[in-house]
Amino acid sequence: MLAIVMPVALAMISLALLLNLWGLLRGPDMADRALALDTLYIDSIALLVLLGIHFDSQLYFESALVLALLGFLATAAFCRYLVRGRVIE
Secondary structure, eight states: OHHHHHHHHHHHHHHHHHHHHHHHHHOSSHHHHHHHHHHHHHHHHHHHHHHHHHHTOHHHHHHHHHHHHHHHHHHHHHHHHHHHSOSOO
């Protein structure tokens, strides 16, 4: 069953990544682009977790954790920049 579901899930997450990249490039304003960037991070984490399950490797899970931490920090910094105009006060 996993052999059938895994390629379908990988294809769906890859399609979501492409659509989020499109939204990042074509967003009407900066808030929509920040949301697309955050969703791009989440989809990348999901793709890494699926690859970790598929290849049975712990390295993918660790890299997904690092990407989650960096994604949170980048999103928080970007939103702070949008609100106040600078990141560090």
